Amino acid sequence: MCSSQIPMMTMMNASKNNAAVSAQQTRGYRNRNPFNIRKTNSKWAGKVLHGTDPAFEQFDLMVWGVRAGLYLLTKYVRDYKLRTVKQIIHRWAPDGDGTNNEKAYYDAMRVGADFSNQVQQNKGWLYAVAAGMCRVESRYYLTSAGFESAFKLLPYPMKCFWCRLSPEGQEREEVDGL
Numbered sequence: 001m002c003s004s005q006i007p008m009m010t011m012m013n014a015s016k017n018n019a020a021v022s023a024q025q026t027r028g029y030r031n032r033n034p035f036n037i038r039k040t041n042s043k044w045a046g047k048v049l050h051g052t053d054p055a056f057e058q059f060d061l062m063v064w065g066v067r068a069g070l071y072l073l074t075k076y077v078r079d080y081k082l083r084t085v086k087q088i089i090h091r092w093a094p095d096g097d098g099t100n101n102e103k104a105y106y107d108a109m110r111v112g113a114d115f116s117n118q119v120q121q122n123k124g125w126l127y128a129v130a131a132g133m134c135r136v137e138s139r140y141y142l143t144s145a146g147f148e149s150a151f152k153l154l155p156y157p158m159k160c161f162w163c164r165l166s167p168e169g170q171e172r173e174e175v176d177g178l
Contacts, residue, residue: 028138032059035069035092035130036137044068045153066142066150070130074158077119085109085117085129092133104136123151123162 028036037057046064047057059065076082076091089105109132119125131142151159 026138026140027053027056028065028134029140031056031065032062033057033065033068034062034134034138034140034142035065035072037065037068037072062140063146063149063153066130066134066146067153069133070126070147070150070154071158073126073130073133074154074161077121078158078161083119085119088119088129105132109133121162126151126162 028034031051031053033056039051039053039055039057042057044057044059044064045067046059046061047068048060051058057065057068059068072092073088076088080091082088082091085105093105109129127142127144127147130147134140134142151162
């Protein structure tokens with residue numbers, strides 16, 4: 001049977017399966033670190049203490065790797081005062097890092113073609129940026145459920161920042177480590 005006779009749905013499923021196989025072969029997927037966070041002395045929650053990768057962090061579960069990426073993105077916006085997507089990209093993947101392709105990041109984030117897009121302080125924006133970064137860094141497709149699971153593990157003040165919640169009167173949730 002020639003490829004033109006294969007039903008379109010079968011071709012689409014094969015394409016999805018090939019994308020999943022490709023993602024599983026990436027370093028970020030193997031390390032459960034879809035943001036490809038460089039190895040540091042940080043005591044990340046869920047960090048593999050004696051990992052085998054010499055350059056990148058490794059995590060016990062993918063949710064911990066996603067949480068670490070969300071933690072860093074929050075620090076970039078809240079603490080380092082990065083106000084545009086371009087500033088975030090250049091901090092995350094500086095020139096010479098191998099993945100600093102602005103267009104790829106913008107396309108993956110679906111935040112528009114304007115390289116000066118301003119940060120929006122809401123979870124939807126954070127999800128779009130995080131999902132795009134995971135796609136560019138490791139071909140990992142972050143689902144909304146995966147994002148929500150990792151978001152729930154962030155320290156309470158970081159969740160408040162994105163949800164614009166007042167910490168007063170709210171029950172405090174914490175996770176050990178960064």
